[in-house]
């Protein structure tokens with residue numbers, strides 16, 4: 001298929017540059033540049049017949065243009081439109097740059113909701129198009145595209161119209177039996193209906209079809225990657241031996257039933273010569289680290305090396321410390337490798353890894369750097385907390401001898417969704433908490449409780465416990481947020497002066513500085529730690545009993561749950577205090593859910609319902625294709641179907657045929673690393 005934009009009638013170098021500004025560089029790019037909305041223009045309403053509350057399309061001539069500035073920072077552009085039947089006002093806010101575009105006497109098409117303004121009908125910020133000469137607007141159901149300045153709806157519509165006029169078909173990508181089973185229209189028809197719907201029903205069918213197609217390609221990609229990774233001989237380990245037995249015997253607790261089951265599943269995978277691809281999912285504090293440690297020891301016991309990669313230095317450090325402590329007197333050599341490991345030490349670790357004298361290495365993405373070579377890497381564990389994607393996972397894997405892969409995550413992803421995100425992994429779940437854990441008592445309060453909270457903190461600290469106070473850092477005004485966090489820190493330090501030590505840790509500090517503060521907190525030299533969200537990623541200080549979150553409305557439920565999981569990790573009763581002065585109903589609802597629900601999975605489902613998938617998936621989707629039509633939450637049933645179909649297709653036709661057939665689509669949708677690994 002011809003892909004250059006300039007092969008479309010009407011597109012020369014100048015037009016092409018305009019399309020580049022929209023991020024459209026090829027014909028497939030143009031065809032998948034879908035409308036953000038549609039306008040039903042089958043009926044142009046005479047101005048006199050407009051009714052408040054309706055959405056309507058009108059055409060009129062500009063009678064007056066007026067700009068008002070009722071106060072600083074607010075400008076109102078009012079345009080009065082007239083036709084032979086009446087008048088209507090069109091209003092834009094803070095868009096005074098548009099003033100010169102609208103001149104008296106010009107004809108305008110407008111589409112939007114009609115409201116009752118001060119006694120007269122008006123349209124607020126409608127979609128408008130200028131009509132030159134006696135130009136008529138497009139009629140029927142008309143697509144409206146997302147645009148940037150200097151590119152008009154007309155240009156995009158025209159390019160697509162011309163392309164569809166010059167072509168009659170598009171190569172199919174779905175296997176014919178799948179298209180048939182779903183009674184799909186041709187691919188050409190589906191794309192045409194997406195851009196220029198003939199009827200609302202046809203549009204719906206086309207949307208479903210293209211959503212399905214996207215999900216099919218995504219699942220096929222993940223399944224192909226998985227079979228590619230499993231097409232190789234991995235290392236089959238022996239059944240559990242003495243190292244595991246002594247480790248279990250030396251633990252100060254016995255494993256919970258879920259921990260045992262999870263390790264059993266992992267061990268069984270590792271004893272097979274197909275490389276393991278497994279996800280270990282468990283709520284915060286459910287005890288995943290021990291299970292990870294067991295898997296590492298299993299590799300060591302068989303004479304191989306294991307690696308654990310964590311998303312932050314603090315977390316890597318902590319895993320290193322807790323796994324080292326758990327290993328106690330066992331004959332195992334561990335090393336920690338992060339970005340801030342000193343050059344000389346790094347060199348020594350590189351050498352020992354290559355020589356095989358280090359059994360277990362724990363670190364950050366420093367582990368996937370060029371210089372790192374293993375002697376016999378047979379297990380990689382990724383503690384991802386959604387910061388690593390499919391591609392980084394694969395990169396660490398490539399350093400070994402087709403190692404077994406275990407991904408650990410604390411994100412309570414609703415079960416229905418693990419498939420879509422981790423389509424290439426089997427799942428083990430730890431649902432049960434270690435015995436003796438008391439639910440964290442959670443309270444949502446407003447800032448009038450300040451004094452009472454401080455007394456409460458003091459009481460807990462007097463009893464020997466520790467306190468976290470978290471202030472949100474959001475990207476847009478990071479500087480202001482940091483100032484606010486620092487101010488709170490100073491205030492608390494002054495308040496508790498001479499009684500308790502207050503410390504602070506924030507995202508702008510260097511890794512070494514952060515580590516120093518965290519260590520002081522571990523040693524209990526600091527009793528109260530003010531922090532921006534950095535501790536979200538899993539610190540383990542069982543002595544901390546209070547988690548206080550300021551500006552709690554600015555966090556999602558899943559994030560609040562992660563934060564709450566930082567306390568209640570020991571025997572003492574723990575508390576989570578959510579401070580918010582927001583009057584927003586939805587925020588109040590969310591904080592109330594936190595007060596009543598302890599289970600991370602239930603909360604995640606509620607979060608999805610309240611905030612939509614975007615929030616959750618923005619975090620998780622690394623390395624997966626952007627979905628342009630499908631919606632992972634809304635189209636979840638379709639996703640399961642697409643996965644089934646893709647699986648059947650690959651089983652029937654074989655890896656080589658499917659990989660070849662799907663190549664152009666996979667290349668268009670997945671990242672470069674993904675493609676390189678799949679086709680290497």
Ligand SMILES: Nc1ncnc2c1ncn2[C@@H]1O[C@H](COP(=O)(O)OP(=O)(O)OP(=O)(O)O)[C@@H](O)[C@H]1O
Nearest residue numbers: 253254255256284285286287288289290410434538
């Ligand atoms: N079976 C058990 N019985 C008692 N305590 C346990 C058990 N398993 C783990 N723990 C303890 O529970 C605490 C939390 O365990 P761990 O850090 O492994 O949790 P996690 O699942 O990794 O949580 P997070 O995702 O929050 O880091 C640790 O202090 C650990 O020693």
